[in-house]
Amino acid sequence: MKDLKLAGLDSERSIIEVDGVKIGGEEIILMGGPCAVESSIQMQESAATVKKAGGKILRGGVFKPRTSPYSFQGLGLEGINYMVQAAKEHGLLCVTEVVDTRSLDLVVDKVDLLQIGARNMQNFELLKLAGKVDKPIILKRGLSATIEEWLLAAEYILSAGNSHVILCERGIRTYEPSTRNTLDVSAVGVAKELSHLPVIVDPSHAAGRRDLISSLSKAAIAAGADGLLIEMHPNPDEAVSDGPQSLTPEQFLSLARELGGVARSVRRAFDMGTGDSLEALRSQIDKIDRDIIEGLAERMQIVRKLSDQKRLDRVKDISREKEIIQRLMTLAEELNLPSDLIKKIYPLIFEYGVQTQIKSKLQDEKIDSSFYNLGSK
Numbered sequence: 542m543k544d545l546k547l548a549g550l551d552s553e554r555s556i557i558e559v560d561g562v563k564i565g566g567e568e569i570i571l572m573g574g575p576c577a578v579e580s581s582i583q584m585q586e587s588a589a590t591v592k593k594a595g596g597k598i599l600r601g602g603v604f605k606p607r608t609s610p611y612s613f614q615g616l617g618l619e620g621i622n623y624m625v626q627a628a629k630e631h632g633l634l635c636v637t638e639v640v641d642t643r644s645l646d647l648v649v650d651k652v653d654l655l656q657i658g659a660r661n662m663q664n665f666e667l668l669k670l671a672g673k674v675d676k677p678i679i680l681k682r683g684l685s686a687t688i689e690e691w692l693l694a695a696e697y698i699l700s701a702g703n704s705h706v707i708l709c710e711r712g713i714r715t716y717e718p719s720t721r722n723t724l725d726v727s728a729v730g731v732a733k734e735l736s737h738l739p740v741i742v743d744p745s746h747a748a749g750r751r752d753l754i755s756s757l758s759k760a761a762i763a764a765g766a767d768g769l770l771i772e773m774h775p776n777p778d779e780a781v782s783d784g785p786q787s788l789t790p791e792q793f794l795s796l797a798r799e800l801g802g803v804a805r806s807v808r809r810a811f812d813m814g815t816g817d818s819l820e821a822l823r824s825q826i827d828k829i830d831r832d833i834i835e836g837l838a839e840r841m842q843i844v845r846k847l848s849d850q851k852r853l854d855r856v857k858d859i860s861r862e863k864e865i866i867q868r869l870m871t872l873a874e875e876l877n878l879p880s881d882l883i884k885k886i887y888p889l890i891f892e893y894g895v896q897t898q899i900k901s902k903l904q905d906e907k908i909d910s911s912f913y914n915l916g917s918k
């Protein structure tokens with residue numbers, strides 16, 4: 542794509558690091574918080590939930606570009622202070638949207654990241670100014686922007702001198718009215734193919750309804766997203782904006798736990814939070830144990846199928862077993878797991894695998910012979 546001189550794919554992907562939080566690295570970063578900052582207590586509760594869920598960045602809008610001029614327009618600077626304070630107390634970073642050059646000037650020294658929203662994606666003066674600041678910019682894709690236009694908007698920021706741009710897919714306008722926008726999952730892959738910049742997904746604005754947030758978040762991770770920006774409110778029914786698409790704190794926490802499993806399946810890291818309580822940690826362990834047993838059950842079913850292709854005296858295959866152990870020991874080392882654990886666990890798994898194949902063969906033979914006996918009568 543021409544003119545993507547700085548945003549275009551480089552030899553290396555960009556990792557944007559803010560106070561130890563790396564966006565675009567191995568870990569998928571969770572960001573959450575209400576659409577609009579409403580009060581100090583609301584931000585304190587939101588920050589506590591984001592932290593507990595393993596999130597790294599607190600979001601909250603104080604300048605709201607609303608569709609209607611009569612909708613709540615945001616608390617401005619008063620709101621920023623509530624968010625900054627809550628983020629600080631909970632060890633989180635914070636991000637807010639800037640809507641014009643004035644709002645950018647007002648918040649740039651207070652927050653850790655700035656967001657340029659969908660409606661301002663082609664506000665070129667704002668993009669140029671964002672290129673002059675020393676803060677990462679989350680650049681949302683415009684409502685009807687092509688991927689090329691989105692990347693060119695990023696190019697404006699990059700070419701003005703700020704190399705810290707994070708792309709955010711938040712749904713585009715289509716003819717489909719059942720969701721607020723249509724999440725363009727393929728945009729994640731396309732943007733990552735064309736550009737070295739990290740790509741995150743905001744499923745909340747895409748869907749406009751909380752019942753879809755979980756599945757869209759999972760889809761985003763599977764599609765390669767480097768982070769998720771999810772709306773969550775301590776009491777969505779009373780939210781001044783976007784209540785219907787905001788998760789409750791409980792939903793946010795349980796979603797974070799589920800996302801860990803999806804991230805694992807695509808070989809990405811995901812912090813499911815410590816939740817700091819024994820109960821929260823045990824619930825994470827329970828979830829992983831379930832994944833392990835389900836994986837083992839699936840493995841056993843496949844192993845069993847292999848029996849059709851082997852002679853009874855060839856069921857055990859030592860060279861295949863050695864090859865598996867070797868490969869998994871290398872993987873274990875990479876994942877900081879003691880490799881001798883593999884040597885202890887796998888022979889048992891193989892033993893049961895061999896037994897199940899033998900049983901399955903014997904059963905088949907019994908059926909064969911009874912069939913034969915029947916036929917010879």
Ligand SMILES: C=C(O[C@@H]1C=C(C(=O)O)C=C[C@H]1O)C(=O)O
Nearest residue numbers: 844856857858861862891894895
């Ligand atoms: C499944 C197989 O049969 C046996 C069971 C194995 C396993 O559980 O992975 C590996 C080798 C064999 O001893 C196979 O041959 O692949």
